[in-house]
Amino acid sequence: MKSIIVSLLGKDKPGIVERIAKQVRLFEGNWLASNFAHMAGHFTGFVEIQLPQKKITPLLEQLDSMPELNIRLVEGETSPAQAIRASLEIMGNDKPGIVQEITSVLHQFNINILRFSSSCEAAPNWGGLLFKANIDIDYPEGFDIAPLSLALEQIANDLVVDIDWQE
Structure with missing residues (x-):
C-alpha cells in the first residue's frame, strides 16, 4: 500500500x-x-x-x-512524531501586512504552519473590515515557547490585533 x-x-x-x-x-x-x-x-x-x-x-x-x-x-510523507501542536486565533481591524508580519515571526522561530485559514468580514461597530485568522502550527518537543510568545505579543501590539494562543 x-x-x-x-x-x-x-x-x-x-x-x-x-x-x-x-x-x-x-x-x-x-x-x-x-x-x-x-x-x-x-x-x-x-x-x-x-x-x-x-x-x-x-x-x-x-x-x-x-x-x-x-x-x-x-x-505522502510521515510527519515528525515528536511535534507539539498549537493554534493561534488572530482578530483585529483589517490592514495590509497582517499575514506577512505574523508568518514572518513564525518563520524566524522555524515554526511549521500546518493549516492557515483567514477571512475578512464587515465590522459593523467600526465601519471597516474585521480580519480573522486561525493558524495551526507545530513545534518540536522541548522548544522554549516563551520567546515566540513574546514576539507574537509584540507583533500583536504593533498591528493592533488580538492573538490567542492555545495548545
Missing part, C-alpha cells in the same frame, strides 16, 4: 467530493484525510489516499478524466 496526496482545483459544482470518493473506493483506496475549500466559485483541496501501487496510475487517469478539475499528485 502506498500513501499519495492528490490536489484538486477547478470550478465548483455539487457532487465533486462524492465523485472523487467513488473513484477512490473503486480503485481499492482508503481515504485517510482531506481538506477542501470553496472560494470565489472554485473548489480546491487535498486528499490523502492509501492504495495499492498498481492502482495509483489508473486512479489518476480516472480523476484526470473529470474535465472540470486540475489534478496533481505528490507522494
Whole structure:
C-alpha cells in the first residue's frame, strides 16, 4: 500500500467530493484525510489516499478524466512524531501586512504552519473590515515557547490585533 496526496482545483459544482470518493473506493483506496475549500466559485483541496501501487496510475487517469478539475499528485510523507501542536486565533481591524508580519515571526522561530485559514468580514461597530485568522502550527518537543510568545505579543501590539494562543 502506498500513501499519495492528490490536489484538486477547478470550478465548483455539487457532487465533486462524492465523485472523487467513488473513484477512490473503486480503485481499492482508503481515504485517510482531506481538506477542501470553496472560494470565489472554485473548489480546491487535498486528499490523502492509501492504495495499492498498481492502482495509483489508473486512479489518476480516472480523476484526470473529470474535465472540470486540475489534478496533481505528490507522494505522502510521515510527519515528525515528536511535534507539539498549537493554534493561534488572530482578530483585529483589517490592514495590509497582517499575514506577512505574523508568518514572518513564525518563520524566524522555524515554526511549521500546518493549516492557515483567514477571512475578512464587515465590522459593523467600526465601519471597516474585521480580519480573522486561525493558524495551526507545530513545534518540536522541548522548544522554549516563551520567546515566540513574546514576539507574537509584540507583533500583536504593533498591528493592533488580538492573538490567542492555545495548545
